[in-house]
Amino acid sequence: MARRPKGRLQGSVAALPWIGPATLLIAxxxxxxxxxxxxxxxxxxxxxxxxxxxxGLDNYANLFxxxxxxxxxxxxGIWVGGVVALTVVLSMGLAQFLNKEFPYRRAIRLAVxxxxxxxxxxxxxxxxxxxxxxxxxxNRFLTDVGILDGAYGFTREPVxxxxxxxxxxxxxxxxxxxxxxxxxxQGIPSEVVDAADIDGxxxxxxxxxxxxxxxxxxxxxxxxxxxxxxxxxxxxxWVITNGVAGHDADTTTTLTFKxxxxxxxxxxxxxxxxxxxxxxxxxxxxxxxxARPMRED
Numbered sequence: 001m002a003r004r005p006k007g008r009l010q011g012s013v014a015a016l017p018w019i020g021p022a023t024l025l026i027a028x029x030x031x032x033x034x035x036x037x038x039x040x041x042x043x044x045x046x047x048x049x050x051x052x053x054x055x056g057l058d059n060y061a062n063l064f065x066x067x068x069x070x071x072x073x074x075x076x077g078i079w080v081g082g083v084v085a086l087t088v089v090l091s092m093g094l095a096q097f098l099n100k101e102f103p104y105r106r107a108i109r110l111a112v113x114x115x116x117x118x119x120x121x122x123x124x125x126x127x128x129x130x131x132x133x134x135x136x137x138x139n140r141f142l143t144d145v146g147i148l149d150g151a152y153g154f155t156r157e158p159v160x161x162x163x164x165x166x167x168x169x170x171x172x173x174x175x176x177x178x179x180x181x182x183x184x185x186q187g188i189p190s191e192v193v194d195a196a197d198i199d200g201x202x203x204x205x206x207x208x209x210x211x212x213x214x215x216x217x218x219x220x221x222x223x224x225x226x227x228x229x230x231x232x233x234x235x236x237x238w239v240i241t242n243g244v245a246g247h248d249a250d251t252t253t254t255l256t257f258k259x260x261x262x263x264x265x266x267x268x269x270x271x272x273x274x275x276x277x278x279x280x281x282x283x284x285x286x287x288x289x290x291a292r293p294m295r296e297d
Contacts, residue, residue, distance in 0.1 A: 003075050008212070010042055021151075034277065037270060037273050037277070038274055040267070040270040041059050041182070041267065041270040041271040041273070042054060042055055042056060042057070042059065043055055043059075043270075044058070044267060045266040045269060045270070046266075047265075047266065047269040048262030048264075049266050055267060058100070058273075059267045059271035060271045062265070062268050062271070063268050063271045063275065067286045068246070068247035068250065068256075069254070069255075070247065071247060071250075071254065072247055072250050072251060072252055072255050073114070073194055075249065075250060075251050076251040077161065077226050078162075079162070079165070079166065079169075079237075079251050080227065080230050080231050080251075081232065082157055082282075083169040083170055083226070083230045084223060084226045084227055084230055085172065086166070086170045087170050087173040087174055087177050087226055088177060088219070088223060088226070089171075089221060090170065090174055090221070091174050091177035091178040091180075091181055092181055093151050094112070094174065094178045094186055095178050095181035095182040095184075096132065096185070097181075098112070099182060099185045099186065100179065107117075112175050112178055112179075113175050113179075114175075115172045115174065115175055115178055116172060116175035117170050117175075118172075118234060120172055120235045121239060123168060123171070123172055124168055124235060124239035124240055125239055126181045127164065127168055127240065127241055128155055128240055131154040131155050131164065131177075132155070132235055133151035133152060133154075133156065134151065136151075138154070139151045139152060139154075140242045142168045143170070151168055154241075155240055155241070155243050155244075156242070156243045158230075158241075158248035159214060160245050161240055161241040161243070161244050161249050162241065162249045165236050165237050165240040165241060165249075168236050169230060169233060169236050169242065170172045172236075173226055173229070173230070176222075176225070176226075177222045178220040180218055180221055181215065181219065181222055183216055183218060183226055184214075184217065184218025184219065185215065185218075186217045187214075187218075187279045188210075188211060188214045191205055191208055192210055192214075193211065196209070196210045200296075205263050216291070216293045217293050219291075219293065220287075220288070220291055220293030223287065223291075224276070224284055224287070224288075227280065227283060227284060227287070228280060228284075229280075231251065231253070231276070231283070232276070232280070234253050234257060236255060237250075237251060237253070238253050238254060238257065241254070250290065251277065252275070252276050252279070254273065255272060256269050256272040256276065257269075260271060
Protein backbone atom coordinates (compact mmCIF):
# COMPACT_ATOMS: atom_id res chain seq x y z
CA MET A 1 0.00 0.00 0.00
CA ALA A 2 2.84 2.39 0.80
CA ARG A 3 4.39 1.92 -2.62
CA ARG A 4 1.27 2.86 -4.61
CA PRO A 5 1.71 6.70 -4.51
CA LYS A 6 5.35 6.29 -5.53
CA GLY A 7 4.32 4.00 -8.39
CA ARG A 8 1.77 6.54 -9.57
CA LEU A 9 4.37 9.30 -9.42
CA GLN A 10 6.83 7.21 -11.43
CA GLY A 11 4.11 6.44 -13.95
CA SER A 12 3.31 10.15 -14.33
CA VAL A 13 6.98 11.02 -14.79
CA ALA A 14 7.37 8.23 -17.36
CA ALA A 15 4.38 9.59 -19.29
CA LEU A 16 5.72 13.15 -19.44
CA PRO A 17 7.79 12.64 -22.62
CA TRP A 18 4.63 11.48 -24.38
CA ILE A 19 2.05 13.94 -23.05
CA GLY A 20 4.43 16.86 -22.41
CA PRO A 21 4.59 18.18 -26.00
CA ALA A 22 0.80 17.98 -26.40
CA THR A 23 0.31 19.72 -23.05
CA LEU A 24 2.71 22.51 -23.99
CA LEU A 25 1.00 22.92 -27.37
CA ILE A 26 -2.43 23.19 -25.72
CA ALA A 27 -1.06 25.72 -23.24
CA UNK A 28 0.56 27.77 -26.02
CA UNK A 29 -2.33 27.90 -28.50
CA UNK A 30 -5.38 27.60 -26.21
CA UNK A 31 -4.80 28.44 -22.56
CA UNK A 32 -2.44 31.40 -22.97
CA UNK A 33 -4.50 33.17 -25.67
CA UNK A 34 -7.69 32.60 -23.64
CA UNK A 35 -6.09 33.99 -20.49
CA UNK A 36 -4.62 36.95 -22.35
CA UNK A 37 -8.02 37.66 -23.92
CA UNK A 38 -9.67 37.71 -20.48
CA UNK A 39 -6.96 40.02 -19.14
CA UNK A 40 -7.29 42.32 -22.18
CA UNK A 41 -11.03 42.61 -21.62
CA UNK A 42 -10.33 44.30 -18.28
CA UNK A 43 -7.97 46.92 -19.72
CA UNK A 44 -8.57 50.41 -21.10
CA UNK A 45 -7.23 50.23 -24.65
CA UNK A 46 -6.89 53.04 -27.15
CA UNK A 47 -8.25 52.64 -30.72
CA UNK A 48 -4.71 51.58 -31.66
CA UNK A 49 -4.43 48.98 -28.88
CA UNK A 50 -2.31 51.02 -26.47
CA UNK A 51 -2.90 49.90 -22.87
CA UNK A 52 -3.95 52.90 -20.79
CA UNK A 53 -4.46 51.01 -17.53
CA UNK A 54 -7.09 48.89 -15.80
CA UNK A 55 -10.75 49.31 -16.70
CA GLY A 56 -12.37 46.80 -14.36
CA LEU A 57 -15.69 45.67 -15.79
CA ASP A 58 -16.32 48.86 -17.76
CA ASN A 59 -15.78 47.10 -21.09
CA TYR A 60 -18.47 44.56 -20.23
CA ALA A 61 -20.82 47.34 -19.14
CA ASN A 62 -20.20 49.07 -22.47
CA LEU A 63 -20.81 45.81 -24.31
CA PHE A 64 -24.14 45.09 -22.65
CA UNK A 65 -25.27 48.66 -23.23
CA UNK A 66 -25.04 48.17 -27.01
CA UNK A 67 -28.48 48.81 -28.52
CA UNK A 68 -28.06 46.05 -31.10
CA UNK A 69 -26.95 43.32 -28.68
CA UNK A 70 -30.40 41.73 -28.25
CA UNK A 71 -30.91 41.53 -32.01
CA UNK A 72 -27.39 40.18 -32.47
CA UNK A 73 -27.92 37.46 -29.86
CA UNK A 74 -31.20 36.45 -31.53
CA UNK A 75 -29.43 36.32 -34.90
CA UNK A 76 -26.69 34.19 -33.36
CA GLY A 77 -29.22 31.70 -32.01
CA ILE A 78 -30.96 31.45 -35.39
CA TRP A 79 -27.63 31.21 -37.22
CA VAL A 80 -26.11 28.49 -35.03
CA GLY A 81 -29.30 26.51 -34.47
CA GLY A 82 -30.42 26.70 -38.11
CA VAL A 83 -27.08 25.77 -39.65
CA VAL A 84 -26.29 22.93 -37.22
CA ALA A 85 -29.79 21.43 -37.35
CA LEU A 86 -30.04 21.54 -41.16
CA THR A 87 -26.49 20.24 -41.56
CA VAL A 88 -27.01 17.29 -39.24
CA VAL A 89 -30.37 16.29 -40.72
CA LEU A 90 -29.17 16.46 -44.32
CA SER A 91 -25.88 14.75 -43.48
CA MET A 92 -27.63 11.88 -41.72
CA GLY A 93 -29.64 11.16 -44.85
CA LEU A 94 -26.60 11.51 -47.09
CA ALA A 95 -24.49 9.28 -44.82
CA GLN A 96 -27.19 6.60 -44.95
CA PHE A 97 -27.17 6.79 -48.73
CA LEU A 98 -23.37 6.65 -49.02
CA ASN A 99 -23.30 3.66 -46.68
CA LYS A 100 -25.19 1.58 -49.25
CA GLU A 101 -23.65 -0.42 -52.07
CA PHE A 102 -24.23 1.15 -55.50
CA PRO A 103 -22.22 1.80 -58.70
CA TYR A 104 -19.64 4.60 -58.59
CA ARG A 105 -20.03 4.95 -54.83
CA ARG A 106 -16.35 5.89 -54.41
CA ALA A 107 -16.59 8.69 -56.99
CA ILE A 108 -19.72 10.10 -55.35
CA ARG A 109 -18.08 9.96 -51.93
CA LEU A 110 -15.16 11.97 -53.30
CA ALA A 111 -17.53 14.47 -54.93
CA VAL A 112 -19.14 15.13 -51.54
CA UNK A 113 -15.79 16.44 -50.31
CA UNK A 114 -15.60 19.25 -52.89
CA UNK A 115 -17.46 21.94 -50.86
CA UNK A 116 -15.23 21.19 -47.87
CA UNK A 117 -12.02 21.25 -49.91
CA UNK A 118 -12.81 24.62 -51.51
CA UNK A 119 -12.03 27.89 -49.74
CA UNK A 120 -14.96 29.16 -47.68
CA UNK A 121 -14.19 32.73 -48.73
CA UNK A 122 -14.08 31.70 -52.39
CA UNK A 123 -17.41 29.84 -52.14
CA UNK A 124 -19.05 32.77 -50.35
CA UNK A 125 -17.67 35.26 -52.87
CA UNK A 126 -18.95 33.23 -55.84
CA UNK A 127 -22.44 33.05 -54.28
CA UNK A 128 -22.32 36.75 -53.45
CA UNK A 129 -21.61 37.79 -57.04
CA UNK A 130 -24.14 35.31 -58.43
CA UNK A 131 -26.79 37.12 -56.37
CA UNK A 132 -25.52 40.64 -57.06
CA UNK A 133 -28.42 42.86 -58.22
CA UNK A 134 -26.33 44.45 -60.96
CA UNK A 135 -24.15 41.69 -62.42
CA UNK A 136 -25.48 38.53 -60.77
CA UNK A 137 -26.47 35.63 -63.03
CA UNK A 138 -29.23 34.55 -60.63
CA ASN A 139 -30.88 37.96 -60.74
CA ARG A 140 -30.63 38.02 -64.54
CA PHE A 141 -32.14 34.54 -64.86
CA LEU A 142 -35.04 35.23 -62.47
CA THR A 143 -35.78 38.48 -64.29
CA ASP A 144 -35.66 36.83 -67.72
CA VAL A 145 -38.12 34.06 -66.74
CA GLY A 146 -40.49 36.59 -65.18
CA ILE A 147 -40.14 35.61 -61.51
CA LEU A 148 -38.69 39.03 -60.65
CA ASP A 149 -39.77 42.33 -62.15
CA GLY A 150 -36.29 43.74 -61.70
CA ALA A 151 -33.00 43.22 -59.94
CA TYR A 152 -33.38 42.29 -56.27
CA GLY A 153 -30.72 42.78 -53.61
CA PHE A 154 -30.57 39.31 -52.07
CA THR A 155 -27.40 40.30 -50.24
CA ARG A 156 -28.48 43.87 -49.49
CA GLU A 157 -31.51 43.12 -47.31
CA PRO A 158 -31.08 41.61 -43.80
CA VAL A 159 -33.41 38.60 -44.01
CA UNK A 160 -32.46 37.34 -47.51
CA UNK A 161 -28.76 37.91 -46.83
CA UNK A 162 -28.99 36.01 -43.56
CA UNK A 163 -30.86 33.12 -45.19
CA UNK A 164 -28.31 32.97 -48.01
CA UNK A 165 -25.52 32.84 -45.40
CA UNK A 166 -27.24 29.93 -43.67
CA UNK A 167 -27.52 28.11 -47.00
CA UNK A 168 -23.82 28.61 -47.76
CA UNK A 169 -22.83 27.49 -44.25
CA UNK A 170 -24.89 24.31 -44.56
CA UNK A 171 -23.39 23.62 -48.00
CA UNK A 172 -19.79 23.81 -46.74
CA UNK A 173 -20.53 21.97 -43.46
CA UNK A 174 -22.23 18.90 -44.95
CA UNK A 175 -19.05 17.08 -46.14
CA UNK A 176 -17.34 16.89 -42.73
CA UNK A 177 -20.59 16.02 -40.95
CA UNK A 178 -21.49 13.37 -43.52
CA UNK A 179 -18.12 11.65 -43.26
CA UNK A 180 -18.22 11.73 -39.46
CA UNK A 181 -21.64 10.09 -39.44
CA UNK A 182 -20.60 7.68 -42.19
CA UNK A 183 -17.68 6.54 -40.05
CA UNK A 184 -20.12 5.97 -37.19
CA UNK A 185 -22.47 3.97 -39.41
CA GLN A 186 -19.67 1.76 -40.64
CA GLY A 187 -18.73 0.98 -37.05
CA ILE A 188 -22.16 -0.53 -36.32
CA PRO A 189 -22.07 -4.35 -36.64
CA SER A 190 -24.33 -5.50 -39.46
CA GLU A 191 -25.32 -8.52 -37.36
CA VAL A 192 -27.16 -6.28 -34.92
CA VAL A 193 -29.20 -4.64 -37.68
CA ASP A 194 -29.90 -8.01 -39.31
CA ALA A 195 -31.10 -9.42 -35.99
CA ALA A 196 -33.55 -6.55 -35.60
CA ASP A 197 -34.77 -7.19 -39.16
CA ILE A 198 -35.33 -10.87 -38.39
CA ASP A 199 -37.25 -9.92 -35.25
CA GLY A 200 -39.69 -8.01 -37.44
CA UNK A 201 -38.57 -4.43 -36.82
CA UNK A 202 -39.51 -1.98 -39.56
CA UNK A 203 -36.90 0.18 -41.30
CA UNK A 204 -37.80 3.15 -39.09
CA UNK A 205 -37.68 1.01 -35.92
CA UNK A 206 -34.27 -0.37 -36.89
CA UNK A 207 -32.97 3.14 -37.44
CA UNK A 208 -34.50 4.61 -34.29
CA UNK A 209 -33.88 1.78 -31.83
CA UNK A 210 -30.72 0.13 -33.21
CA UNK A 211 -28.73 2.45 -35.46
CA UNK A 212 -29.35 5.85 -33.86
CA UNK A 213 -28.33 4.87 -30.30
CA UNK A 214 -25.03 3.43 -31.57
CA UNK A 215 -24.52 6.50 -33.75
CA UNK A 216 -24.70 8.81 -30.72
CA UNK A 217 -20.92 9.24 -30.18
CA UNK A 218 -20.31 10.13 -33.85
CA UNK A 219 -23.33 12.41 -33.81
CA UNK A 220 -22.00 14.18 -30.72
CA UNK A 221 -18.64 14.80 -32.41
CA UNK A 222 -20.40 16.19 -35.50
CA UNK A 223 -22.70 18.45 -33.48
CA UNK A 224 -19.97 19.83 -31.19
CA UNK A 225 -17.51 20.54 -34.03
CA UNK A 226 -20.26 22.22 -36.03
CA UNK A 227 -21.37 24.27 -33.03
CA UNK A 228 -17.84 25.60 -32.58
CA UNK A 229 -17.21 26.21 -36.29
CA UNK A 230 -20.55 27.84 -37.01
CA UNK A 231 -20.59 29.94 -33.85
CA UNK A 232 -17.17 31.37 -34.66
CA UNK A 233 -17.70 31.58 -38.42
CA UNK A 234 -16.80 35.00 -39.79
CA UNK A 235 -15.93 34.62 -43.54
CA UNK A 236 -19.38 33.53 -44.77
CA UNK A 237 -21.34 36.18 -42.88
CA TRP A 238 -18.81 38.90 -43.59
CA VAL A 239 -18.78 38.26 -47.34
CA ILE A 240 -22.53 37.73 -47.77
CA THR A 241 -23.94 40.31 -45.33
CA ASN A 242 -21.30 43.01 -45.61
CA GLY A 243 -23.63 45.11 -47.76
CA VAL A 244 -26.35 45.17 -45.08
CA ALA A 245 -26.34 48.41 -43.12
CA GLY A 246 -26.32 48.39 -39.33
CA HIS A 247 -26.43 45.21 -37.25
CA ASP A 248 -29.62 43.59 -38.56
CA ALA A 249 -27.68 40.65 -40.06
CA ASP A 250 -24.90 40.45 -37.45
CA THR A 251 -24.00 37.66 -35.06
CA THR A 252 -21.78 38.00 -32.01
CA THR A 253 -18.74 37.13 -34.13
CA THR A 254 -19.34 39.75 -36.82
CA LEU A 255 -20.20 42.29 -34.12
CA THR A 256 -16.80 41.65 -32.53
CA PHE A 257 -15.11 42.26 -35.86
CA LYS A 258 -17.07 45.47 -36.45
CA UNK A 259 -16.24 46.77 -32.97
CA UNK A 260 -12.58 46.57 -33.94
CA UNK A 261 -12.66 47.51 -37.60
CA UNK A 262 -15.39 50.14 -37.72
CA UNK A 263 -15.65 51.49 -34.18
CA UNK A 264 -12.04 51.01 -33.02
CA UNK A 265 -13.38 49.70 -29.69
CA UNK A 266 -10.63 47.15 -29.12
CA UNK A 267 -11.33 46.73 -25.39
CA UNK A 268 -15.08 46.24 -25.91
CA UNK A 269 -14.31 43.74 -28.67
CA UNK A 270 -12.12 41.83 -26.19
CA UNK A 271 -15.05 41.71 -23.75
CA UNK A 272 -17.25 40.46 -26.61
CA UNK A 273 -14.70 37.72 -27.32
CA UNK A 274 -14.74 36.58 -23.70
CA UNK A 275 -18.54 36.59 -23.73
CA UNK A 276 -18.49 34.53 -26.96
CA UNK A 277 -16.08 32.04 -25.42
CA UNK A 278 -18.21 31.61 -22.31
CA UNK A 279 -21.39 31.33 -24.36
CA UNK A 280 -20.12 28.51 -26.58
CA UNK A 281 -18.78 26.63 -23.53
CA UNK A 282 -22.22 26.86 -21.90
CA UNK A 283 -23.98 25.72 -25.09
CA UNK A 284 -21.71 22.68 -25.44
CA UNK A 285 -22.08 21.82 -21.74
CA UNK A 286 -25.87 21.93 -22.04
CA UNK A 287 -25.76 19.73 -25.13
CA UNK A 288 -23.52 17.16 -23.44
CA UNK A 289 -25.70 17.23 -20.32
CA UNK A 290 -28.88 16.33 -22.22
CA ALA A 291 -27.45 14.27 -25.10
CA ARG A 292 -25.08 12.20 -22.93
CA PRO A 293 -23.39 10.73 -26.01
CA MET A 294 -21.30 8.12 -24.20
CA ARG A 295 -24.10 6.53 -22.17
CA GLU A 296 -24.86 2.91 -22.91
CA ASP A 297 -28.34 1.77 -23.94
